[in-house]
Amino acid sequence: MDFSITTITGLAIGGTFLLGTLVVSLIIFKSNMKFSIFMRDKGSFGESKVQKFMENYSSNLTTGYSYSNIKKMTKSFKHKIGEGGYGTVFKGILPNGRLVAVKMLEKSTENGQEFINEVATIGIIHHVNIIRLLGYCCEGSKRALVYEYMPNGSxxxxxxxxxxxxxxxxxxxxxxxxxxxxxxxxxxxxxxxxxxxxxxxxxxxxxxxxxxxxxxxxxxxxxxxxxxxxxxxxxxxxxxxxxxxxxxxxxxxxxxxxxxxxxxxxxxxxxxxxxxxxxxxxxxxxxxxxxxxxxxxxxxxxxxxxxxxxxxxxxxxxxxxxxxxxxxxxxxxxxxxxxxxxxxxxxxxxxxxxxxxxxxxxxxxxxxxxxxxxxxxxxxxxxxxxxxxxxxxxxxxxxxxxxxxxxxxxxxx
Structure with missing residues (x-):
């Protein structure tokens, strides 16, 4: 049976795309399973649980940043754009010029749960009407969440x-x-x-x-x-x-x-x-x-x-x-x-x-x-x-x- 180069190329591209889709779906499925099992543990969301979470959970859809990266992108937290119950939000900019909103979580027992919730939910999903989590920082007690920037506020x-x-x-x-x-x-x-x-x-x-x-x-x-x-x-x-x-x-x-x-x-x-x-x-x-x-x-x-x-x-x-x-x-x-x-x-x-x-x-x-x-x-x-x-x-x-x-x-x- 003869196959043209165009046909073979099309099949190869289609197969690669299908394989990529299956890999991403598997990553998301396994991430959800890990999170569901992890959340059945009724312990507190203190430092030890957050560290355990970070050791066992990794998302290929978000980026981990160091605290020095966070300081650099926010110009040492120069421009505050909001404040909530769990932390303060600052305007930042990535090395590629993209504007971001960086939420610095306050040091408390509650922020451990919020941090895990955010990373393990919106960190693994993408929808046009849900804010996109671009990255996070978990360095000791320093925790931050990096989101896409929304110019028209809330x-x-x-x-x-x-x-x-x-x-x-x-x-x-x-x-x-x-x-x-x-x-x-x-x-x-x-x-x-x-x-x-x-x-x-x-x-x-x-x-x-x-x-x-x-x-x-x-x-x-x-x-x-x-x-x-x-x-x-x-x-x-x-x-x-x-x-x-x-x-x-x-x-x-x-x-x-x-x-x-x-x-x-x-x-x-x-x-x-x-x-x-x-x-x-x-x-x-x-x-x-x-x-x-x-x-x-x-x-x-x-x-x-x-x-x-x-x-x-x-x-x-x-x-x-x-x-x-x-x-x-x-x-x-x-x-x-x-x-x-x-x-x-x-x-x-x-x-x-x-x-x-x-x-x-x-x-x-x-x-x-x-x-x-x-x-x-x-x-x-x-x-x-x-x-x-x-x-x-x-x-x-x-x-x-x-x-x-x-x-x-x-x-x-």
């Missing part, structure tokens, strides 16, 4: 700068839809696109970074948990994880079944409401200042998504009714009205109290991509608005608010 900072409700005016509704869909795609990949399911546990605007074109990238995997698809829930040690106002109720209410990928769905719904400015309207919403003590008054109060839900129903049943400052669906343009209504419906589905009532992120992506908004079913009223029977409503709402820090709004407002 979505949280942008929301604060634009005062939420004007965000649609500065970016436009179509761009906001692209951002929201990008975030949804990223979370969907974590839940369904990896060998093991990754639960982020801290989805919020400040953990969404924006590139040159305002493309969103999910960041900060310090609280992340990696678990098998066969498991319906994941066990959390050390108490509730997440940020007040975005924590799913099952994380602090054990009778709801425990944390799962649906916990990220809940946080995504709260993020959507934040983008729309429906979590921070001071004239309508009262935030709980101290989640450890009761701050609600004796007046009857309802969980604020109930207020959003009622306004949505009003606008559905009375499309010509002008709600003035209380409207929640944009009316300036057709795109704005369609997209903002879609955001609200999706958000209300995501924040259903019971995890099994929430959609998967795959379903969320489908709803956000739907052209016909009217075809998206309006969800049930958020359960927090209707406490179980034989439970005092004020006490119930107070306990929910105190545990999660979720805003509440008076019925009379």
């Amino acid at each position: 979505l949280g900072n942008l929301i604060q700068k634009e005062n939420s409700r004007s965000l649609s005016h500065s970016l436009g509704w179509k761009k906001l839809l692209q951002i929201v869909k990008g975030i949804a795609y990223g979370i969907e990949y974590l839940h369904h696109g990896c060998d093991s399911r990754i639960l982020h546990l801290d989805i919020k605007p400040h953990n969404i970074l924006l590139d040159n074109d305002f493309g969103p990238k999910i960041s900060d995997f310090g609280l992340a948990k990696l678990y098998s698809r066969a498991d319906s829930v994941v066990q959390l040690t050390g108490g509730a994880r997440g940020t007040i106002g975005y924590i799913a109720p099952e994380i602090f209410l054990s009778n709801l079944g425990g944390a799962s990928h649906k916990s990220d769905v809940y946080s995504f719904g709260m993020l959507l409401l934040e983008i729309l400015g429906l979590k921070s309207q001071n004239h309508q919403v009262t935030s709980v200042q101290n989640p450890t003590t009761s701050s609600t008054s004796s007046t009857s109060r309802s969980y604020f998504p109930g207020w959003v839900y009622e306004k949505l129903i009003q606008e559905r049943d009375n499309p010509q009714q002008q709600l003035q400052q209380h409207d929640i669906v944009a009316t300036e343009e057709d795109d704005g009205a369609r997209i903002s209504r879609k955001f609200i419906i999706v958000a209300l589905w995501c924040i259903q109290m019971h995890p099994n009532k929430r959609p998967s992120m795959t379903r969320v992506v489908e709803m956000l991509s739907a052209e016909n908004v009217e075809g998206i079913e309006i969800p049930p009223k958020p359960f927090f608005c209707s406490p179980p029977r034989n439970v005092d409503q004020n006490s119930y709402i107070s306990s929910i608010s105190n545990a999660s820090g979720l805003p509440v709004v008076s019925d009379s407002e």
Whole structure:
């Protein structure tokens, strides 16, 4: 049988590419297996465990840097661009001229877990809507994480700068839809696109970074948990994880079944409401200042998504009714009205109290991509608005608010 040189060359190139793909897939699979086995060890994340991790885990997809390299690329930590619970972020530059963000982890027992989580999760995956970890430093107590640089900062900072409700005016509704869909795609990949399911546990605007074109990238995997698809829930040690106002109720209410990928769905719904400015309207919403003590008054109060839900129903049943400052669906343009209504419906589905009532992120992506908004079913009223029977409503709402820090709004407002 005769083969032309072109055919032979094509087969060789194809075989090489296939072999390379299989090798990379095997590396990622083995890395995930190593990490899963390693994380079953319930010991603390102190110095010894971090060193053990570094000895047994190596990723060919990230680069190890010395502390002197880190100092050089950040010009001795000259330009600080952010600060979080676990460390400070500095702007840096690699020898090839690429800009980077370098997070220096503070010396504490907690940063050992964050360091391992970051390196072993985003260090072995790559997705357009997930921040890319380019390298790390683990030299004694000096630990650093090197990420791609995001010139437009975080979505949280942008929301604060634009005062939420004007965000649609500065970016436009179509761009906001692209951002929201990008975030949804990223979370969907974590839940369904990896060998093991990754639960982020801290989805919020400040953990969404924006590139040159305002493309969103999910960041900060310090609280992340990696678990098998066969498991319906994941066990959390050390108490509730997440940020007040975005924590799913099952994380602090054990009778709801425990944390799962649906916990990220809940946080995504709260993020959507934040983008729309429906979590921070001071004239309508009262935030709980101290989640450890009761701050609600004796007046009857309802969980604020109930207020959003009622306004949505009003606008559905009375499309010509002008709600003035209380409207929640944009009316300036057709795109704005369609997209903002879609955001609200999706958000209300995501924040259903019971995890099994929430959609998967795959379903969320489908709803956000739907052209016909009217075809998206309006969800049930958020359960927090209707406490179980034989439970005092004020006490119930107070306990929910105190545990999660979720805003509440008076019925009379």
